[in-house]
Amino acid sequence: MSPRRTEAGGLIDRLRTIRFTFDGAPYTGHAGDTLASALLANGVTLFGRSFKYHRPRGVLTAGVEEPNALVTVLRGEVREPNIPATMVEIYDGLTAISQNRFPSLAWDVSAVNQLGGKLLSAGFYYKTFMGPVIGPLKGTRFWMFCEHFIRRAAGLGKAGTAHDTARYERMNAFCDVLVVGSGPAGLMAARAASDQGARVILAELEPHFGGSANWSGETIDGMPAADWVGRAAGQLEGRDNVRLLPRTTVWGYYDGNTLAALERVTDHKETPGKGEPRHRYWTIRAKSVVLATGSLERPLVFPGNDRPGVMLAHAAERFATEYGVLPGDRIGLFTNNDSAYRAALALKKAGAVVVAIVDVRPELSSEMRKLAGETEAEIFSGHAVIATEGGKALSGFKVQRFDMASGALSGDARSIHADCLLMSGGWSPTIHLASQAGAKAEWNETLQAFLPPKPTTQQWIGAGAFTGSFSTAEAIAEGRAAGFSATGGTGTPAALPVVEAAPGDPDPAPVFEIRASGKSFVDFQHDVTADDVRLAHREGFVSVEHLKRYTTLGMATDQGKSSNIPGLAIMAEALGKPIPQVGTTRFRPPFAAVSIGSLAAERFGDLKPERLTPMHDWHVANGATMYSAGLWYRPMIYGHPGETIEQAYVREARATRESAGMVDVSTLGKIAVQGPDAAEFLDRVYTNMFSTLAVGKARYGLMLREDGLAFDDGTTWRLGEQDFLMTTTTANAGKVMQHLEYFLDVIWPELKVHVTSVTDQWAGAAIGGPKARQILAGCVSGTAVDNAALPFMGIVHGEIAGVPVMICRLSFSGEMAFEVYSGAGYGTHVWEALIEAGKPFGLVTYGLEALGTMRIEKGHVTGAEIDGRTTARDLHLDWMLSKKKPFIGSAMMDREGLIAPDRLELVGIVSLDNQPLNGGAHIVEQLDEANPHGSLGHITACCYSPALGKYIALALVKGGKTRRGSRAYVSDPLRNRFGPVEIVSNHFFDPDGSRMHG
Amino acid sequence: MLITCPYCGPRDVIEFTYQGDGNRQRPQPASQNLDAWNAYVYDRLNPAGDHNEIWQHSGGCRAHLRVVRNTLTHEISSTAFARGDHNSVARHRAEDKP
Numbered sequence A: 001m002s003p004r005r006t007e008a009g010g011l012i013d014r015l016r017t018i019r020f021t022f023d024g025a026p027y028t029g030h031a032g033d034t035l036a037s038a039l040l041a042n043g044v045t046l047f048g049r050s051f052k053y054h055r056p057r058g059v060l061t062a063g064v065e066e067p068n069a070l071v072t073v074l075r076g077e078v079r080e081p082n083i084p085a086t087m088v089e090i091y092d093g094l095t096a097i098s099q100n101r102f103p104s105l106a107w108d109v110s111a112v113n114q115l116g117g118k119l120l121s122a123g124f125y126y127k128t129f130m131g132p133v134i135g136p137l138k139g140t141r142f143w144m145f146c147e148h149f150i151r152r153a154a155g156l157g158k159a160g161t162a163h164d165t166a167r168y169e170r171m172n173a174f175c176d177v178l179v180v181g182s183g184p185a186g187l188m189a190a191r192a193a194s195d196q197g198a199r200v201i202l203a204e205l206e207p208h209f210g211g212s213a214n215w216s217g218e219t220i221d222g223m224p225a226a227d228w229v230g231r232a233a234g235q236l237e238g239r240d241n242v243r244l245l246p247r248t249t250v251w252g253y254y255d256g257n258t259l260a261a262l263e264r265v266t267d268h269k270e271t272p273g274k275g276e277p278r279h280r281y282w283t284i285r286a287k288s289v290v291l292a293t294g295s296l297e298r299p300l301v302f303p304g305n306d307r308p309g310v311m312l313a314h315a316a317e318r319f320a321t322e323y324g325v326l327p328g329d330r331i332g333l334f335t336n337n338d339s340a341y342r343a344a345l346a347l348k349k350a351g352a353v354v355v356a357i358v359d360v361r362p363e364l365s366s367e368m369r370k371l372a373g374e375t376e377a378e379i380f381s382g383h384a385v386i387a388t389e390g391g392k393a394l395s396g397f398k399v400q401r402f403d404m405a406s407g408a409l410s411g412d413a414r415s416i417h418a419d420c421l422l423m424s425g426g427w428s429p430t431i432h433l434a435s436q437a438g439a440k441a442e443w444n445e446t447l448q449a450f451l452p453p454k455p456t457t458q459q460w461i462g463a464g465a466f467t468g469s470f471s472t473a474e475a476i477a478e479g480r481a482a483g484f485s486a487t488g489g490t491g492t493p494a495a496l497p498v499v500e501a502a503p504g505d506p507d508p509a510p511v512f513e514i515r516a517s518g519k520s521f522v523d524f525q526h527d528v529t530a531d532d533v534r535l536a537h538r539e540g541f542v543s544v545e546h547l548k549r550y551t552t553l554g555m556a557t558d559q560g561k562s563s564n565i566p567g568l569a570i571m572a573e574a575l576g577k578p579i580p581q582v583g584t585t586r587f588r589p590p591f592a593a594v595s596i597g598s599l600a601a602e603r604f605g606d607l608k609p610e611r612l613t614p615m616h617d618w619h620v621a622n623g624a625t626m627y628s629a630g631l632w633y634r635p636m637i638y639g640h641p642g643e644t645i646e647q648a649y650v651r652e653a654r655a656t657r658e659s660a661g662m663v664d665v666s667t668l669g670k671i672a673v674q675g676p677d678a679a680e681f682l683d684r685v686y687t688n689m690f691s692t693l694a695v696g697k698a699r700y701g702l703m704l705r706e707d708g709l710a711f712d713d714g715t716t717w718r719l720g721e722q723d724f725l726m727t728t729t730t731a732n733a734g735k736v737m738q739h740l741e742y743f744l745d746v747i748w749p750e751l752k753v754h755v756t757s758v759t760d761q762w763a764g765a766a767i768g769g770p771k772a773r774q775i776l777a778g779c780v781s782g783t784a785v786d787n788a789a790l791p792f793m794g795i796v797h798g799e800i801a802g803v804p805v806m807i808c809r810l811s812f813s814g815e816m817a818f819e820v821y822s823g824a825g826y827g828t829h830v831w832e833a834l835i836e837a838g839k840p841f842g843l844v845t846y847g848l849e850a851l852g853t854m855r856i857e858k859g860h861v862t863g864a865e866i867d868g869r870t871t872a873r874d875l876h877l878d879w880m881l882s883k884k885k886p887f888i889g890s891a892m893m894d895r896e897g898l899i900a901p902d903r904l905e906l907v908g909i910v911s912l913d914n915q916p917l918n919g920g921a922h923i924v925e926q927l928d929e930a931n932p933h934g935s936l937g938h939i940t941a942c943c944y945s946p947a948l949g950k951y952i953a954l955a956l957v958k959g960g961k962t963r964r965g966s967r968a969y970v971s972d973p974l975r976n977r978f979g980p981v982e983i984v985s986n987h988f989f990d991p992d993g994s995r996m997h998g
Numbered sequence B: 001m002l003i004t005c006p007y008c009g010p011r012d013v014i015e016f017t018y019q020g021d022g023n024r025q026r027p028q029p030a031s032q033n034l035d036a037w038n039a040y041v042y043d044r045l046n047p048a049g050d051h052n053e054i055w056q057h058s059g060g061c062r063a064h065l066r067v068v069r070n071t072l073t074h075e076i077s078s079t080a081f082a083r084g085d086h087n088s089v090a091r092h093r094a095e096d097k098p
């Protein structure tokens, strides 16, 4: 038996023992335990170290709002930091470690930070590290020096670097009514809505449905509340129109009643089931939403309120009732309201000794006196706790007489021996989703809490504690009413379930802070004290939004869940204004931490879409190293054993220029442009003429954007009078299609043209080199391929191995070359026939590297040069700008800045020291390796050229044309490269094109 | 956000591509009026309220829609085919003389 486990009771399965480790030490717990409850049952009270001061911290809460007990969970090499121990369900083999401690949790060297408390007070970072560098210990440079040490000392858990192998998925769902929260209010709403036939989704962030009923100790319809909610959830589970989502946090409320939720599907399992994702990201579109998100208990602010052993009253009640764990043997209670008396009594019944009840209110109601009497505790009404005692665990606390009106302390302080102190500062409705969805929260003076705003554009209805109705009876009534009105129903005369509950007035006394000496924490997660808030006020921060940023109050995973109201109250007091005039921050998504994996979901890993060409399997089977280009996979090289990448592409390019080479060009964008006005349309879209192109011929075309900059290039083939096949670069295929559609649909609807993307319908093989024509002649039937039948830029139709093909004679490599297109389904068949025909001629296949090498040798541009900043003139393509007609971009392309003489222009670069060049390297004029300056431009593409026997590159250089034949230097300090180069024409190889014209 | 495509019905915004301010008026293709071209290419209305926008149903029927969307609330008060909006053609023809 664990030291603090109760004899009986709770929702845990005492027959099932679970083994896990925390900071390397083995522990056991029971099925149904959280890491927090299991560790408390083992007598562990120290869970972590605080953010700035490295103070020892225990468990403050029992749920999602836990700011202190954040742990890192390890699964193999994968680590997930910053998970509240209260939200980790234990499983066999669970491995968790504490955070922010060095070298160990019990002995932390940085805890000395708290001795120099002033050093890390509010605004420390801004004051010390921002601004000009004055002296050795100030300013941004000092920050850069200190950052490493401070980041180690101050912070939360460390993210891992191992690859996360878990699978995540996204799900879209639609419903009539989404109910958020499954306490008595949520269950009643879901039942009422489903009774009306509505499609209902009920989301609960905890593993069990039922909310507070699981630990309230109340009775509903004559049975324990925990049983009643269990039965209610069981009934809903059997209904076809209800979907129950346990372990699902609704974290975002967006336009059009769209909500985002995270379902933790397998985090509680030792191993996931077959096909189960770790997390599921739900996008839920709901006609109507019932917010039944309950409320969060607030801490009280007093010196030492962060010592392990001090926790919220309801959290202790929950540990005792739901998990069968006593957080201490000798319990004290410090409260400003009635709700906490029930907690004290629950702990007494579970076997603890309640030593003292300290209430700031001078008078207690007779009901509370009666409850207090049952706990047999000493009563201190009109008193406050002014200090806590102990080290890494609570050993006692001090009380003193307290005047609620003035906040003054008087009389002698008295020490009380205790190992657990419960505190309750009243309750705040969990209004986060409502705040995300609409207007500003409204302060309620009686409840001393912000209530949800009225819905604005979103369709939601509130119920239960979320609306400030804190009793279970009210929750049940409001829940049912909300369920009816969410479906447009009018309610039912049937009787409501009857609740038996402890008495109590929900309104707290307006006391948030006890001002005595010592650190009183407002935001436990960020070590923000009451004095920090006052310091921010003294330094002129009056807006609550500024306060938040300056002190970091309510940031990170806390998001103000526990700290918001106490922080505001202290600020309001400092300003001398009532709380509603100080206002509150608007809550933003997410309500609780969301895994990045769930947001990426199937867009990452195995499920990411990929595009494969028809010949993909052939490439892989024949030794290609595949390269991912956007969604496409293309061969990079077909390497031989022992070859480097450079050796492989040099061999492929050399063989192509010596005999013949073939490359898969199926990825090129292909768009069918058809209709009576197709030629006219192309004249408007391209800078050059297409209406003059003969049927059966192709032409190279250039497109500009509306602003006159170059957009895309490619060849377009005239297959018939009204039938063109446009090709685009692989990367721009989608953009060009949208560009054409926009002009046809919106700007020129009078043109009779239809465009169709046919990229996936055609397989393409480009075969080039001195032997290319002979290879084709050997395998093509139904047409001749000689110079007369197939001149440069000509198109013929024929057959290869019984399959119809279309062949266009055009060249990217600079060799005599042909593009052979067949139906996509015949791609491999035709490709293999070409390989067979090429064998006697030494035909090789080549990949993107050799393709790039040959295009650099020819000085052709690609996306690296058409980079959205260059004009046709910059790329020496001004010969393509027709003067006979307007075209897209023609009006804007001659603007002053676009024709300036010092623009970056395309040039060739030759390495003069026989060393490789790198993309992105700068070209400079001065021989000053130590201090490179005065960049003339940069390299866009580079390779070793087998045709020239040199390292060459294309570059964009200021006034490029005029610098041809001059010397300069390449400067690449990141890669330690500096060396002499010659600037030359971009047409390195066969500039007059005699090879391709043949 | 849902956009009601006149052809496909109400669809999630993820299926659509924003194609810019619907108030832009393209000058006549041969126009040399650089001010008009500059306004068309660079000037955008940025109202706090109803805004006339072009959206393409790129993940659906690929039609371009003229959408009036409130930039404060994302409320969409009307959608229609941009192609059916002959005003856009008439407007740019009347707008300036080449």
Ligand SMILES: [Zn+2]
Binding pocket: B005, B006, B007, B008, B009, B057, B060, B061, B062, B063
């Ligand atoms: Zn559509």
